[in-house]
Amino acid sequence: xxxxGLIPVxxxxxxxxxxxxxxxxxxxxxxxxxxxxxxxxxxxxACTPLRHLTGWTWPARxxxxxxxxxxxxxxxHFAVYLLDHGLNLGQILEDVLKRPFVTAxxxxxxxxxxxxxxxxxxxxxxxxxxxxxxxxxxVYAAAALGVLHYFWGVKKDHTAPLxxxxxxxxxxxxxxxxxxxxxxxxx
Amino acid sequence: APVARVPAGPFDTTxxxxxxxxxxxxxxYYEFGLDKADPxxxxxxxxxxxxxxxxxxEVEKPLTLDVDTLLxxxxxxxxxxxxxxxxxWSMVMPWQGFPLAALLRAVNPTSRARFVAFTALHDPEQMxxxxxxxxxxxxxxxxxxxxxxxxxxxxxxxxxxxxLPRQNGAPLRLVVPWKYGFKxxxxxxxxxxxxxQPPTTWSLAAPDEYGFYANVNPDVPxxxxxxxxxxxxxxxxxxxxxxxxxxxxxxQVAHLYSRMDLRRNF
Numbered sequence: 001x002x003x004x005g006l007i008p009v010x011x012x013x014x015x016x017x018x019x020x021x022x023x024x025x026x027x028x029x030x031x032x033x034x035x036x037x038x039x040x041x042x043x044x045x046a047c048t049p050l051r052h053l054t055g056w057t058w059p060a061r062x063x064x065x066x067x068x069x070x071x072x073x074x075x076x077h078f079a080v081y082l083l084d085h086g087l088n089l090g091q092i093l094e095d096v097l098k099r100p101f102v103t104a105x106x107x108x109x110x111x112x113x114x115x116x117x118x119x120x121x122x123x124x125x126x127x128x129x130x131x132x133x134x135x136x137x138x139v140y141a142a143a144a145l146g147v148l149h150y151f152w153g154v155k156k157d158h159t160a161p162l163x164x165x166x167x168x169x170x171x172x173x174x175x176x177x178x179x180x181x182x183x184x185x186x187x
Numbered sequence: 188a189p190v191a192r193v194p195a196g197p198f199d200t201t202x203x204x205x206x207x208x209x210x211x212x213x214x215x216y217y218e219f220g221l222d223k224a225d226p227x228x229x230x231x232x233x234x235x236x237x238x239x240x241x242x243x244x245e246v247e248k249p250l251t252l253d254v255d256t257l258l259x260x261x262x263x264x265x266x267x268x269x270x271x272x273x274x275x276w277s278m279v280m281p282w283q284g285f286p287l288a289a290l291l292r293a294v295n296p297t298s299r300a301r302f303v304a305f306t307a308l309h310d311p312e313q314m315x316x317x318x319x320x321x322x323x324x325x326x327x328x329x330x331x332x333x334x335x336x337x338x339x340x341x342x343x344x345x346x347x348x349x350x351l352p353r354q355n356g357a358p359l360r361l362v363v364p365w366k367y368g369f370k371x372x373x374x375x376x377x378x379x380x381x382x383x384q385p386p387t388t389w390s391l392a393a394p395d396e397y398g399f400y401a402n403v404n405p406d407v408p409x410x411x412x413x414x415x416x417x418x419x420x421x422x423x424x425x426x427x428x429x430x431x432x433x434x435x436x437x438x439q440v441a442h443l444y445s446r447m448d449l450r451r452n453f
Binding site: 022023024026027080083084085086088091094095098099100101102152153155156157 | 208209212213217221223224274276319321322392408410411412413415416418420421425426427
Protein backbone atom coordinates (compact mmCIF):
# COMPACT_ATOMS: atom_id res chain seq x y z
CA UNK A 1 0.00 0.00 0.00
CA UNK A 2 2.67 2.46 1.06
CA UNK A 3 4.93 1.55 -1.86
CA UNK A 4 2.04 2.06 -4.27
CA GLY A 5 1.04 5.30 -2.64
CA LEU A 6 4.52 6.73 -2.93
CA ILE A 7 5.04 5.83 -6.61
CA PRO A 8 3.75 9.28 -7.72
CA VAL A 9 6.55 10.95 -5.75
CA UNK A 10 9.13 8.94 -7.68
CA UNK A 11 7.35 9.75 -10.95
CA UNK A 12 7.37 13.48 -10.10
CA UNK A 13 11.10 13.34 -9.32
CA UNK A 14 11.85 11.46 -12.54
CA UNK A 15 9.66 13.77 -14.64
CA UNK A 16 11.31 16.77 -13.01
CA UNK A 17 14.75 15.54 -14.05
CA UNK A 18 13.75 14.62 -17.59
CA UNK A 19 11.70 17.76 -18.23
CA UNK A 20 8.53 15.71 -18.64
CA UNK A 21 6.64 18.05 -16.30
CA UNK A 22 6.27 20.38 -19.28
CA UNK A 23 6.75 24.10 -19.78
CA UNK A 24 5.30 25.02 -16.41
CA UNK A 25 6.51 22.27 -14.05
CA UNK A 26 5.52 24.09 -10.85
CA UNK A 27 1.95 24.48 -11.98
CA UNK A 28 1.83 20.84 -13.11
CA UNK A 29 3.21 19.68 -9.75
CA UNK A 30 0.68 21.82 -7.87
CA UNK A 31 -2.22 20.42 -9.87
CA UNK A 32 -1.08 16.79 -9.67
CA UNK A 33 -0.44 16.82 -5.91
CA UNK A 34 -3.80 18.51 -5.37
CA UNK A 35 -5.63 15.92 -7.46
CA UNK A 36 -3.86 13.08 -5.64
CA UNK A 37 -4.84 14.54 -2.28
CA UNK A 38 -8.48 14.74 -3.23
CA UNK A 39 -8.56 11.33 -4.90
CA UNK A 40 -6.90 9.59 -1.93
CA UNK A 41 -9.20 11.37 0.51
CA UNK A 42 -12.27 10.23 -1.44
CA UNK A 43 -10.88 6.67 -1.62
CA UNK A 44 -10.40 6.67 2.16
CA UNK A 45 -14.02 7.76 2.52
CA ALA A 46 -15.18 4.98 0.20
CA CYS A 47 -13.64 2.27 2.41
CA THR A 48 -16.42 1.98 4.96
CA PRO A 49 -19.35 1.95 2.50
CA LEU A 50 -17.43 -0.57 0.41
CA ARG A 51 -16.98 -2.82 3.44
CA HIS A 52 -20.71 -2.62 4.22
CA LEU A 53 -21.62 -3.29 0.63
CA THR A 54 -19.34 -6.25 0.04
CA GLY A 55 -18.49 -7.61 3.45
CA TRP A 56 -14.79 -7.46 2.51
CA THR A 57 -12.43 -6.53 5.30
CA TRP A 58 -9.46 -5.24 3.31
CA PRO A 59 -10.98 -1.78 2.68
CA ALA A 60 -10.96 -1.15 6.40
CA ARG A 61 -7.34 -2.23 6.64
CA UNK A 62 -6.08 0.24 4.00
CA UNK A 63 -8.22 3.16 5.15
CA UNK A 64 -5.60 4.59 7.48
CA UNK A 65 -2.86 4.43 4.85
CA UNK A 66 -5.11 6.15 2.29
CA UNK A 67 -5.91 8.93 4.73
CA UNK A 68 -2.28 9.45 5.67
CA UNK A 69 -1.22 9.47 2.02
CA UNK A 70 -3.90 12.06 1.30
CA UNK A 71 -2.53 14.20 4.10
CA UNK A 72 1.03 13.71 2.80
CA UNK A 73 0.15 14.82 -0.72
CA UNK A 74 -1.88 17.72 0.68
CA UNK A 75 1.16 18.85 2.66
CA UNK A 76 3.34 18.48 -0.46
CA HIS A 77 0.77 20.48 -2.47
CA PHE A 78 0.95 23.26 0.13
CA ALA A 79 4.77 23.06 0.29
CA VAL A 80 5.03 23.55 -3.48
CA TYR A 81 2.73 26.56 -3.22
CA LEU A 82 4.83 28.00 -0.36
CA LEU A 83 8.11 27.55 -2.23
CA ASP A 84 6.60 28.87 -5.45
CA HIS A 85 5.70 32.06 -3.61
CA GLY A 86 9.26 32.30 -2.31
CA LEU A 87 7.98 31.86 1.26
CA ASN A 88 6.67 35.41 0.92
CA LEU A 89 4.54 35.36 4.07
CA GLY A 90 2.78 38.64 3.29
CA GLN A 91 1.47 37.39 -0.01
CA ILE A 92 0.64 33.95 1.37
CA LEU A 93 -1.30 35.42 4.28
CA GLU A 94 -3.16 37.72 1.89
CA ASP A 95 -4.04 34.71 -0.26
CA VAL A 96 -5.30 32.68 2.70
CA LEU A 97 -7.30 35.52 4.22
CA LYS A 98 -8.67 37.28 1.15
CA ARG A 99 -9.15 34.67 -1.54
CA PRO A 100 -11.89 32.13 -0.77
CA PHE A 101 -10.31 29.70 -3.24
CA VAL A 102 -7.12 29.60 -1.17
CA THR A 103 -8.97 29.83 2.16
CA ALA A 104 -10.92 26.66 1.38
CA UNK A 105 -7.81 24.69 0.47
CA UNK A 106 -5.89 25.94 3.48
CA UNK A 107 -8.77 25.10 5.82
CA UNK A 108 -9.07 21.60 4.33
CA UNK A 109 -5.41 20.89 5.04
CA UNK A 110 -5.70 22.41 8.51
CA UNK A 111 -8.54 20.00 9.32
CA UNK A 112 -6.46 17.03 8.20
CA UNK A 113 -3.69 17.79 10.71
CA UNK A 114 -5.44 16.52 13.87
CA UNK A 115 -6.60 13.46 11.94
CA UNK A 116 -3.08 12.59 10.81
CA UNK A 117 -1.76 13.15 14.33
CA UNK A 118 -4.35 10.82 15.86
CA UNK A 119 -4.21 8.12 13.21
CA UNK A 120 -2.53 5.45 15.35
CA UNK A 121 -4.38 2.68 17.22
CA UNK A 122 -2.87 4.13 20.39
CA UNK A 123 -4.67 7.42 19.77
CA UNK A 124 -7.96 5.58 19.39
CA UNK A 125 -7.39 3.97 22.76
CA UNK A 126 -6.28 7.20 24.41
CA UNK A 127 -9.22 9.24 23.09
CA UNK A 128 -11.76 6.49 23.41
CA UNK A 129 -13.49 5.15 20.33
CA UNK A 130 -16.51 7.46 20.51
CA UNK A 131 -14.45 10.64 20.82
CA UNK A 132 -11.95 9.47 18.21
CA UNK A 133 -14.82 8.79 15.78
CA UNK A 134 -16.34 12.18 16.44
CA UNK A 135 -12.98 13.90 15.84
CA UNK A 136 -12.44 11.98 12.61
CA UNK A 137 -15.76 13.19 11.24
CA UNK A 138 -13.74 16.28 10.36
CA VAL A 139 -12.70 14.39 7.28
CA TYR A 140 -16.10 15.09 5.71
CA ALA A 141 -15.57 18.82 6.11
CA ALA A 142 -12.01 18.53 4.80
CA ALA A 143 -13.16 16.61 1.72
CA ALA A 144 -16.00 19.06 1.06
CA LEU A 145 -13.62 22.01 1.40
CA GLY A 146 -11.15 20.24 -0.88
CA VAL A 147 -13.79 19.82 -3.58
CA LEU A 148 -14.82 23.46 -3.16
CA HIS A 149 -11.17 24.53 -3.44
CA TYR A 150 -10.84 22.55 -6.68
CA PHE A 151 -14.14 23.92 -8.02
CA TRP A 152 -13.14 27.52 -7.35
CA GLY A 153 -9.64 26.98 -8.69
CA VAL A 154 -10.76 25.87 -12.13
CA LYS A 155 -10.96 28.64 -14.71
CA LYS A 156 -13.72 27.42 -16.96
CA ASP A 157 -14.51 23.73 -17.38
CA HIS A 158 -16.00 22.50 -14.07
CA THR A 159 -16.55 18.88 -15.14
CA ALA A 160 -13.69 17.37 -13.12
CA PRO A 161 -14.47 19.15 -9.82
CA LEU A 162 -18.14 18.19 -10.24
CA UNK A 163 -17.15 14.54 -10.71
CA UNK A 164 -15.15 14.69 -7.47
CA UNK A 165 -18.10 16.40 -5.77
CA UNK A 166 -20.48 13.71 -7.00
CA UNK A 167 -18.14 10.98 -5.75
CA UNK A 168 -18.06 12.62 -2.34
CA UNK A 169 -21.85 12.89 -2.30
CA UNK A 170 -22.33 9.23 -3.25
CA UNK A 171 -19.89 8.13 -0.58
CA UNK A 172 -21.62 10.24 2.08
CA UNK A 173 -25.11 9.12 1.04
CA UNK A 174 -24.21 5.44 1.05
CA UNK A 175 -22.67 5.86 4.48
CA UNK A 176 -25.89 7.46 5.70
CA UNK A 177 -28.00 4.67 4.19
CA UNK A 178 -25.86 1.97 5.84
CA UNK A 179 -25.92 3.71 9.22
CA UNK A 180 -29.72 3.95 9.10
CA UNK A 181 -30.04 0.36 8.02
CA UNK A 182 -27.65 -0.67 10.78
CA UNK A 183 -29.73 1.17 13.34
CA UNK A 184 -33.06 -0.28 12.20
CA UNK A 185 -31.55 -3.76 12.13
CA UNK A 186 -30.37 -3.30 15.69
CA UNK A 187 -33.86 -2.37 16.79
CA ALA B 188 7.83 33.45 -46.27
CA PRO B 189 11.24 34.45 -44.90
CA VAL B 190 11.16 37.38 -42.55
CA ALA B 191 13.52 40.32 -42.91
CA ARG B 192 15.74 40.80 -39.84
CA VAL B 193 15.82 44.36 -38.60
CA PRO B 194 17.87 45.84 -35.75
CA ALA B 195 16.31 45.90 -32.27
CA GLY B 196 13.49 48.42 -32.17
CA PRO B 197 12.83 50.99 -29.45
CA PHE B 198 10.21 48.78 -27.77
CA ASP B 199 12.19 45.54 -27.77
CA THR B 200 13.03 43.94 -24.45
CA THR B 201 16.58 42.65 -24.05
CA UNK B 202 15.39 39.75 -21.87
CA UNK B 203 16.15 36.31 -23.33
CA UNK B 204 13.30 35.08 -25.55
CA UNK B 205 11.32 32.06 -24.42
CA UNK B 206 12.57 29.08 -26.48
CA UNK B 207 10.43 28.10 -29.46
CA UNK B 208 9.45 24.76 -27.89
CA UNK B 209 7.80 26.45 -24.89
CA UNK B 210 6.46 29.46 -26.81
CA UNK B 211 4.76 27.13 -29.30
CA UNK B 212 3.99 24.29 -26.90
CA UNK B 213 2.33 25.97 -23.93
CA UNK B 214 -0.69 27.89 -25.16
CA UNK B 215 -4.11 29.02 -24.03
CA TYR B 216 -6.32 28.62 -27.08
CA TYR B 217 -9.66 27.10 -26.08
CA GLU B 218 -10.67 26.67 -29.73
CA PHE B 219 -8.27 23.72 -29.67
CA GLY B 220 -8.78 22.42 -26.11
CA LEU B 221 -8.40 23.46 -22.50
CA ASP B 222 -5.01 21.95 -21.71
CA LYS B 223 -1.91 24.03 -22.46
CA ALA B 224 -0.56 21.26 -24.70
CA ASP B 225 -3.85 20.84 -26.61
CA PRO B 226 -3.40 23.68 -29.14
CA UNK B 227 -0.05 22.31 -30.39
CA UNK B 228 -1.68 18.87 -30.65
CA UNK B 229 -4.97 19.88 -32.26
CA UNK B 230 -4.32 22.97 -34.38
CA UNK B 231 -2.68 21.10 -37.27
CA UNK B 232 -5.96 20.82 -39.16
CA UNK B 233 -6.51 24.60 -39.30
CA UNK B 234 -6.28 25.85 -42.88
CA UNK B 235 -4.42 29.16 -42.77
CA UNK B 236 -4.46 29.70 -46.56
CA UNK B 237 -6.44 31.09 -48.25
CA UNK B 238 -7.37 33.49 -45.42
CA UNK B 239 -9.41 36.61 -45.84
CA UNK B 240 -9.52 39.52 -43.43
CA UNK B 241 -12.36 42.06 -43.48
CA UNK B 242 -11.81 45.58 -42.19
CA UNK B 243 -15.11 47.45 -41.97
CA UNK B 244 -17.44 49.50 -39.76
CA GLU B 245 -16.80 53.19 -39.15
CA VAL B 246 -14.24 53.55 -41.94
CA GLU B 247 -14.23 55.46 -45.22
CA LYS B 248 -12.42 52.75 -47.18
CA PRO B 249 -13.47 49.27 -46.02
CA LEU B 250 -11.16 46.48 -47.13
CA THR B 251 -11.45 42.78 -47.79
CA LEU B 252 -7.93 41.44 -48.13
CA ASP B 253 -6.17 38.15 -48.54
CA VAL B 254 -3.61 37.73 -45.75
CA ASP B 255 -0.71 37.44 -48.21
CA THR B 256 -1.76 40.69 -49.90
CA LEU B 257 -1.94 42.23 -46.44
CA LEU B 258 1.61 41.07 -45.69
CA UNK B 259 2.91 42.54 -48.95
CA UNK B 260 1.32 45.88 -48.13
CA UNK B 261 2.50 45.88 -44.52
CA UNK B 262 5.88 44.11 -44.31
CA UNK B 263 6.48 42.51 -40.91
CA UNK B 264 9.19 43.71 -38.54
CA UNK B 265 10.75 42.15 -35.43
CA UNK B 266 9.25 42.97 -32.03
CA UNK B 267 10.50 41.26 -28.88
CA UNK B 268 7.70 41.69 -26.34
CA UNK B 269 6.97 40.40 -22.88
CA UNK B 270 3.71 38.43 -22.70
CA UNK B 271 1.87 38.15 -19.37
CA UNK B 272 -0.99 35.70 -19.01
CA UNK B 273 -3.80 36.53 -16.57
CA UNK B 274 -3.10 33.14 -14.93
CA UNK B 275 0.21 34.39 -13.54
CA TRP B 276 2.81 33.18 -16.03
CA SER B 277 4.81 35.05 -18.63
CA MET B 278 7.04 34.62 -21.66
CA VAL B 279 9.28 36.75 -23.88
CA MET B 280 7.99 36.48 -27.42
CA PRO B 281 10.07 37.40 -30.48
CA TRP B 282 7.21 38.31 -32.80
CA GLN B 283 7.21 39.38 -36.41
CA GLY B 284 4.36 41.65 -37.35
CA PHE B 285 3.25 45.13 -38.34
CA PRO B 286 1.63 47.92 -36.32
CA LEU B 287 -2.17 47.74 -36.35
CA ALA B 288 -2.07 51.55 -36.70
CA ALA B 289 -0.67 51.23 -40.24
CA LEU B 290 -3.66 49.13 -41.32
CA LEU B 291 -6.18 51.35 -39.53
CA ARG B 292 -4.78 54.49 -41.18
CA ALA B 293 -5.13 52.82 -44.58
CA VAL B 294 -8.91 52.46 -44.12
CA ASN B 295 -9.49 56.03 -42.87
CA PRO B 296 -11.55 55.72 -39.67
CA THR B 297 -14.52 58.12 -39.60
CA SER B 298 -14.80 60.73 -36.85
CA ARG B 299 -17.39 58.49 -35.16
CA ALA B 300 -14.99 55.56 -34.71
CA ARG B 301 -14.08 55.14 -31.02
CA PHE B 302 -13.39 51.42 -30.63
CA VAL B 303 -12.03 48.52 -32.65
CA ALA B 304 -13.78 45.14 -32.50
CA PHE B 305 -11.93 41.95 -33.47
CA THR B 306 -13.51 38.63 -34.44
CA ALA B 307 -11.73 35.28 -34.65
CA LEU B 308 -12.52 32.41 -36.99
CA HIS B 309 -15.65 30.44 -36.10
CA ASP B 310 -15.46 26.99 -37.67
CA PRO B 311 -16.06 23.98 -35.40
CA GLU B 312 -14.92 21.72 -38.26
CA GLN B 313 -11.42 23.12 -37.99
CA MET B 314 -11.54 24.20 -34.36
CA UNK B 315 -12.67 21.18 -32.31
CA UNK B 316 -12.85 23.19 -29.07
CA UNK B 317 -15.70 25.21 -30.57
CA UNK B 318 -17.88 22.09 -30.45
CA UNK B 319 -18.01 22.61 -26.68
CA UNK B 320 -19.86 25.43 -25.02
CA UNK B 321 -16.99 26.33 -22.72
CA UNK B 322 -17.02 29.87 -24.17
CA UNK B 323 -19.43 31.63 -26.53
CA UNK B 324 -18.01 31.41 -30.07
CA UNK B 325 -16.54 33.07 -32.01
CA UNK B 326 -13.94 34.60 -29.73
CA UNK B 327 -14.26 38.37 -29.84
CA UNK B 328 -12.07 41.12 -28.44
CA UNK B 329 -11.88 44.90 -28.52
CA UNK B 330 -9.69 47.91 -27.95
CA UNK B 331 -10.29 51.60 -27.56
CA UNK B 332 -9.22 53.35 -30.78
CA UNK B 333 -6.28 55.09 -29.08
CA UNK B 334 -5.08 51.74 -27.75
CA UNK B 335 -5.42 50.21 -31.21
CA UNK B 336 -3.45 53.08 -32.76
CA UNK B 337 -0.64 52.85 -30.20
CA UNK B 338 2.69 51.97 -31.86
CA UNK B 339 3.15 48.97 -29.51
CA UNK B 340 -0.05 47.32 -30.78
CA UNK B 341 0.86 44.71 -33.35
CA UNK B 342 -0.74 42.36 -35.83
CA UNK B 343 1.63 39.39 -35.69
CA UNK B 344 2.30 36.92 -38.49
CA UNK B 345 5.54 35.31 -37.32
CA UNK B 346 7.34 33.98 -34.25
CA UNK B 347 11.04 33.26 -33.77
CA UNK B 348 11.63 34.18 -37.42
CA UNK B 349 9.23 31.48 -38.64
CA UNK B 350 5.68 31.76 -39.89
CA LEU B 351 3.34 32.03 -36.90
CA PRO B 352 2.50 28.52 -35.61
CA ARG B 353 -1.19 27.67 -35.77
CA GLN B 354 -1.32 27.19 -31.99
CA ASN B 355 -0.04 30.76 -31.57
CA GLY B 356 -2.79 32.27 -33.72
CA ALA B 357 -1.79 31.82 -37.36
CA PRO B 358 -2.11 33.31 -39.79
CA LEU B 359 -2.87 36.65 -38.12
CA ARG B 360 -3.20 37.58 -34.47
CA LEU B 361 -3.30 40.68 -32.33
CA VAL B 362 -0.51 41.45 -29.83
CA VAL B 363 -1.13 44.05 -27.10
CA PRO B 364 1.87 43.59 -24.80
CA TRP B 365 0.70 45.75 -21.88
CA LYS B 366 -2.54 43.78 -21.48
CA TYR B 367 -3.18 40.23 -20.26
CA GLY B 368 -2.71 37.67 -23.01
CA PHE B 369 -6.41 36.94 -23.56
CA LYS B 370 -6.80 40.41 -25.15
CA UNK B 371 -4.44 39.37 -27.95
CA UNK B 372 -7.02 37.53 -30.08
CA UNK B 373 -5.82 34.81 -32.44
CA UNK B 374 -6.88 33.78 -35.97
CA UNK B 375 -8.41 37.18 -36.74
CA UNK B 376 -10.90 37.29 -39.62
CA UNK B 377 -12.57 40.64 -39.02
CA UNK B 378 -11.58 44.05 -37.69
CA UNK B 379 -14.51 46.47 -37.30
CA UNK B 380 -14.34 50.06 -36.15
CA UNK B 381 -17.29 50.88 -33.91
CA UNK B 382 -18.93 53.75 -32.02
CA UNK B 383 -19.70 51.68 -28.93
CA GLN B 384 -17.46 49.55 -26.74
CA PRO B 385 -17.57 46.07 -28.30
CA PRO B 386 -18.25 42.89 -26.31
CA THR B 387 -15.22 40.78 -25.36
CA THR B 388 -15.34 37.03 -24.80
CA TRP B 389 -13.86 36.71 -21.32
CA SER B 390 -15.68 39.72 -19.92
CA LEU B 391 -18.92 38.10 -21.14
CA ALA B 392 -17.98 34.72 -19.66
CA ALA B 393 -16.85 36.00 -16.22
CA PRO B 394 -17.39 39.77 -15.86
CA ASP B 395 -16.22 39.86 -12.23
CA GLU B 396 -12.90 38.28 -13.17
CA TYR B 397 -12.04 39.73 -16.58
CA GLY B 398 -12.70 43.29 -17.67
CA PHE B 399 -12.64 45.12 -20.98
CA TYR B 400 -9.32 46.86 -20.30
CA ALA B 401 -7.37 43.97 -18.73
CA ASN B 402 -4.19 46.03 -18.36
CA VAL B 403 -1.47 44.10 -16.55
CA ASN B 404 -1.66 45.47 -13.02
CA PRO B 405 0.17 44.01 -10.00
CA ASP B 406 -2.05 46.05 -7.66
CA VAL B 407 -5.39 44.64 -8.82
CA PRO B 408 -5.66 40.96 -7.85
CA UNK B 409 -7.72 38.42 -9.71
CA UNK B 410 -10.51 37.22 -7.35
CA UNK B 411 -8.69 33.92 -6.92
CA UNK B 412 -5.01 34.88 -7.00
CA UNK B 413 -2.67 37.80 -6.62
CA UNK B 414 -1.33 39.45 -9.77
CA UNK B 415 1.73 40.83 -7.96
CA UNK B 416 4.07 38.14 -9.25
CA UNK B 417 4.48 35.88 -12.26
CA UNK B 418 6.32 32.73 -13.26
CA UNK B 419 8.54 33.11 -16.31
CA UNK B 420 8.09 30.01 -18.47
CA UNK B 421 11.34 28.26 -19.39
CA UNK B 422 13.26 29.53 -16.38
CA UNK B 423 14.50 26.73 -14.13
CA UNK B 424 13.46 26.24 -10.53
CA UNK B 425 10.77 27.54 -8.25
CA UNK B 426 10.07 31.16 -7.52
CA UNK B 427 8.38 34.04 -9.26
CA UNK B 428 9.33 37.51 -10.43
CA UNK B 429 7.50 40.75 -9.69
CA UNK B 430 4.88 41.79 -12.21
CA UNK B 431 5.39 45.31 -13.56
CA UNK B 432 2.57 47.85 -14.08
CA UNK B 433 1.38 47.64 -17.68
CA UNK B 434 3.73 44.65 -18.02
CA UNK B 435 6.72 46.99 -18.04
CA UNK B 436 5.32 49.30 -20.74
CA UNK B 437 4.03 52.00 -18.36
CA UNK B 438 6.31 54.64 -19.86
CA GLN B 439 4.71 54.09 -23.25
CA VAL B 440 1.05 53.58 -22.33
CA ALA B 441 0.23 54.86 -18.82
CA HIS B 442 -0.88 58.22 -20.24
CA LEU B 443 -3.74 56.50 -22.07
CA TYR B 444 -5.38 55.85 -18.70
CA SER B 445 -4.43 58.99 -16.77
CA ARG B 446 -8.04 59.87 -16.01
CA MET B 447 -9.27 56.38 -15.28
CA ASP B 448 -9.72 54.41 -12.06
CA LEU B 449 -7.90 51.23 -13.03
CA ARG B 450 -9.29 49.35 -10.02
CA ARG B 451 -12.79 49.77 -11.41
CA ASN B 452 -11.77 49.48 -15.06
CA PHE B 453 -9.75 46.31 -14.56
